[in-house]
Amino acid sequence: MRWTTIFRLGLINVAVALTAVPIESTLNRVMISELRLPASLVALLIALPYAFSPIQIWIGSFSDRHPLLGLRRTPYTVIGLLLCAGGSALSPTAAFAMAENFWAGLPLGLLAFGAWGMGFNFATVSYLSLATDLSGEEHRARTVGVMWFMLIVSVIIAGVSLSRMLRDYTPAALFTAFYGVCAVALLIGIAALWGLEARDDEAAPAERRSFAQMIATVAGTPQARLFFIYLVLLLIAILGQDVLLEPFAADVFGVPVEVTTRYTSIWGAALLVGLLATSPLARRRGKPFAAAIGGTLVAIGLVLIALTGILGMPEIFTPSLILFGFGSGVSTAANLALMLDMTIPGQIGAFVGAWGVANSMARLLGTVLSGVTRDILTDLFNDRMPGYVIVFLLQAAAMAASLALLPRISTARFRHEMAPSARELAALAGEAQG
Numbered sequence: 001m002r003w004t005t006i007f008r009l010g011l012i013n014v015a016v017a018l019t020a021v022p023i024e025s026t027l028n029r030v031m032i033s034e035l036r037l038p039a040s041l042v043a044l045l046i047a048l049p050y051a052f053s054p055i056q057i058w059i060g061s062f063s064d065r066h067p068l069l070g071l072r073r074t075p076y077t078v079i080g081l082l083l084c085a086g087g088s089a090l091s092p093t094a095a096f097a098m099a100e101n102f103w104a105g106l107p108l109g110l111l112a113f114g115a116w117g118m119g120f121n122f123a124t125v126s127y128l129s130l131a132t133d134l135s136g137e138e139h140r141a142r143t144v145g146v147m148w149f150m151l152i153v154s155v156i157i158a159g160v161s162l163s164r165m166l167r168d169y170t171p172a173a174l175f176t177a178f179y180g181v182c183a184v185a186l187l188i189g190i191a192a193l194w195g196l197e198a199r200d201d202e203a204a205p206a207e208r209r210s211f212a213q214m215i216a217t218v219a220g221t222p223q224a225r226l227f228f229i230y231l232v233l234l235l236i237a238i239l240g241q242d243v244l245l246e247p248f249a250a251d252v253f254g255v256p257v258e259v260t261t262r263y264t265s266i267w268g269a270a271l272l273v274g275l276l277a278t279s280p281l282a283r284r285r286g287k288p289f290a291a292a293i294g295g296t297l298v299a300i301g302l303v304l305i306a307l308t309g310i311l312g313m314p315e316i317f318t319p320s321l322i323l324f325g326f327g328s329g330v331s332t333a334a335n336l337a338l339m340l341d342m343t344i345p346g347q348i349g350a351f352v353g354a355w356g357v358a359n360s361m362a363r364l365l366g367t368v369l370s371g372v373t374r375d376i377l378t379d380l381f382n383d384r385m386p387g388y389v390i391v392f393l394l395q396a397a398a399m400a401a402s403l404a405l406l407p408r409i410s411t412a413r414f415r416h417e418m419a420p421s422a423r424e425l426a427a428l429a430g431e432a433q434g
Contacts, residue, residue: 005134006135006142006143006146008192008193008196009127009130009134009135009143009146009147009192009196010146010147010149011188011191011192012123012130012189012192012193013127013147013148014151014188015081015185015186015188015189015192016080016084016120016123016124016127016185016189017151017154018155018158018181018182018184019084019085019087019116019119019120019181019182019185020088020120021155021158021264022162022177022178022181023046023088023091024243025159025162025264026257027091027092027095027178028046028242028247029246029247029250029260030174030257031099032250033247033250033251033257034257035096035099036099037098037099038371038375039243039244039247039374040368040371040372040374040375042371043243043367043370043372044371045109045110045113046113046242046243046367047364047365047366047367047368050117050360050361050363050364050367051364053356053359053360053361053364054357056121056124056125056353056354056356056357056360057353057354057357058353059076059122059125059126060125060126060129060348060351060352060353060354060356061353063076063125063129064129071197071199072129072130073126073127073129073130073197074130074196074197076122076123076125077123077126077130077189078190078193079122079123080119080122080126081119081123081189081190082119082186083115083116083118083120083122084115084116084119084120084185085119085182085186086115086119086182087111087112087113087114087116087117087119088181088182088185089178090111090115091109091112091113091116091178092171092174092175092178093112093175094108094109094111094112094113120360124356124359125352125356128340129348129352130196131144131147131340132340132343132348132352133197133348135340144336144337144340145275145279145333145337148275148332148333149272149276152268152269152271152272152275152329153268155265156265156272158264159263159264159265160262160265161181162177163259163262163265165177166257169257221417221418222413222417223342223409223413223414223417224342224354226405226408227342227355227409227414228354228355228357228358229405230402230405230409231335231355231358231359231362232358232361232365233362233398233399233401233402233405234295234331234335234362234398235358235359235362235363236365236366236395236398237295237299237366237395237398237399238298238331238332238399239359239363239366240363240367240369240370240391240395240398241302241305241366241370241391241392241395242363242366242367243367243370243371244370244374244388245263246260246263247260247388248305248388249314251384251388252309252314252384252388253314255314263321266318266321266322266325267321267322267325267328268325269322269325270322270323270325270326270328270329271325271326271328271329271332272329273329274294274325274328274330274332274333275329275330275332275333276329277326277329277330278290278294278330279333281293281330281334282333282334282337287335287337287341288338288407290330290333290334291330291334291335291338291406292406293327293330294328294329294330294332294334294335295331295399295402295403296327296403297323297324297326297327297330298324298327298328298396298399299400299403300396301321301324301325302324302392302395302396303393304319304320304323304324305317305321305324306388306389306392306393306396307320308320309385309389310385310389338409338411339352339355341411342355342411342414344418366395366398369391370391370395373387373390373394374387374388374391
């Protein structure tokens, strides 16, 4: 597999991620701390698109069976990119509309965040399926490492750029930043996709299976079911803090917008180092061991972040964030490679879609529960700090639960469970002869 192919796959990953950076690292803080919208509302809007994540299984399975113009993945990725960029660009307009008149602005908010999230569902399952198609098992770990290395570098650059653009925060500067990032994301994604997937006008359709059959296949396979639960718990711990980390620093320590936006770059740099450290660790000790190390560091980082609030020590917040980011990098790289191994030929899109559902469900549960828990506890204690602290500790507990499941997961057992039985093979042979 050529490095240029891996690089172009990485650019698609970058393009989709860039549409999320201004929403999850800047707009969430502006909506909660500047516009004074409830954290639970912000969490619901950011997580609302993930409620529709089961469509990823359908999208993946549909693209397996229905190439457009001889292309199985590219058209669906383009649809996703257009929705991502359009929804993200519209989101600040929706935020200010809701702050001015909530009920009048809410439909616009649902449209903006819904379009962004639906695009995320379309694009993610499509480009990850394309990466699986093109890389093969032999080059999968390297492909994943490069793709996420590029993603984190882009997140760091986007975070620094947003911080500079919002040094003197104004609504106009916020709109300019969003439009610029979304335009760049769209251009990068379309350019990277152009000609990447080989056209096959005689591509044979994959086995036709209904949406219900695909759900039953995943739910009825013990290893697939276990891995799904593991991913949900793991990603709740890693992703659930997205909506609250910057508001936590703002509300508890009084940190300005420019500095909280920079936290994305600090976290991203630590995550990048973790990504780089994962490949040699996984080669020596295996992907499950690397995943366990990363998960443990994430749990410790979350506990330390909670302690910064309990002890009132903002000086240890950044080191705690760095540890959390490094653990997230190790965990992300190891588990992504493990995730792409948990697929079978002919149903790659469907299984990548299933793992995408786990990702989205984790974002939905983690984000909504984080926002709602923060609001309830803030009202109960009449103090903002306890709500944030308890949320971070609950996320650490979710990571501990996922680590307890990890030793029971095996790609070899998964493939054995998915292999057709001797009776099924005999029946297929009989049908062929008949």
